[in-house]
Amino acid sequence: MPKWMRVFGQLREIQGLPEKKEVLPVMRRTWKDVLVIVGVLLMAMTIGAPAGAQGPRYPAKPITILVGWPAGGATDLLARTLAEAAKPHFDQPLVVVNRPGGAGTIATAELVNAAPDGYTLLLQAIAVVAVQPHLRKVPYTIDDMIPVIHLGRNPTTIGVRSDAPWKTPQEFIEAARRDPGRIRIAAPGVGTIPHLNAVLLTGWAKVSVTFVITTGGAMSVAQLLGGHVEAIAQHYNDYVAQAEAGRIRPLGVFSEARNPLFPEVPTFKEFGYNITGEVYNFIVVPKGTPEPVRRYLHDRFKRALGERMMQEWAKKALYTIEYLGPEDTDKRIRYWNKIYADVVRMLGIGER
Known part of the structure; x- marks a missing residue:
């Protein structure tokens, strides 16, 4: 059976090692020690802000979620439901903006050209990154964006x-x-x-x-x-x-x-037709987005997936919520990128 017809089960989520705890000896504090502690606390207050940024902590303004499809479709409804379910977990509004056209490539091009500051996200579909680059020349690669979280799948x-x-x-x-x-x-x-x-x-x-x-x-x-x-x-x-x-x-x-x-x-x-590819949806940010920002987004979207509103919508919309972290999401993207490269080549539907 050709490998592009095999669909593997859900990728196993990698578990992190427990944090090593150390016991520090009690010591007398000097004014120098106090200043160091104050500096650390100030840094902690702005964790999540883009690297090198000065001023308010992240996020300090509304966050845009790009969608590469028109309003009313499955991906658009997923994005709007996710944004609503995430409201309690974000300090700023999430604004869904539709950029339809080019089978999702227009929105993706906008994302990779956006500032990597955490204020422009994209609710992505697997074909836009794993199929379109094999069909034609597009202004991005899978390395131009960083996965935040895998949301689910849709047959x-x-x-x-x-x-x-x-x-x-x-x-x-x-x-x-x-x-x-x-x-x-x-x-x-x-x-x-x-x-x-x-x-x-x-x-x-x-x-x-x-x-x-x-x-x-x-x-x-x-x-x-x-x-x-x-x-x-x-x-x-x-x-x-x-x-x-x-x-x-x-x-x-x-x-x-x-x-x-x-x-x-x-x-x-x-x-008798063993064709089983599904659509996988995930959130991505531009390459270069600081890790604290990505972690902030990941943690809050993960909480949103567990919200009752999200669960009820998924059941009604016949959408399967499937959480994966950034590393496993990246593995899934790269796996299907290789599979669909073979499919496009075998079908002969790519641009010559």
Whole structure:
């Protein structure tokens, strides 16, 4: 089996060694000792401030969270819910700013060009850093940003209108085989995980379809409901409201096993198509961001993930919260960067 079709389990979180405690001897304090202690205390008061910064402790102003997709889509809703859940843990507001376009590369370019001071963050998706650089020339690499925290994962699906004649993945594939090129599938950007999974599916089944590239989930859903496409390659939580209303029917999910949040939807693996790539979301900051700032952000976002608001949203939105620290997040990014380099090369979809 090609290595780009294997999906490994969650990476094991590395546990740190316990802090070594030392007992200092009691000694007489001199005025010099007192001044040293005062200096240490003053430094502690500003820990978290960017290196070399003078003035108020970090954060001293609102923090921007960039999102590379339009408002209303799965990533945007994740960012806004996270910002709301994090309010009690931050001393300043978190402002979500949408920078859609280029399959997430526009927002990423803005991030890497931002000052590494902790005031510009990006809620990132794995394809933007692990796929797009292999598809075309982009103004960044995975080394231009530093992971803060891994937030969760989101499987992708193929969905059709409820009045479509296809009830299973196999019926859908057979229809595409009978009429090459007629079935149109909307996908949120070239090289996104939903797009790649759909390309892999049609390539594996040896059928021809027409891909319609959109700016995000909201546009894809509108295209489907408007009759402009026959199917969408999308996260289920991008159209769960329409599915519950009986307007859209998910045909299958790309994952190792059925999702416990929507167990009625079969996997494509059950029909012989072992395509299981999921979307992983994480927060990144520009390279050069001071470690105290990253640690401040990590600790507070980790608390936010445990907030009841976040947990309830995830359950309703069919999103799987999955915490990983900075080191394991970095390992996951680099692992999938190697895997998708092989996928792009095998599919021949990168720019020459």
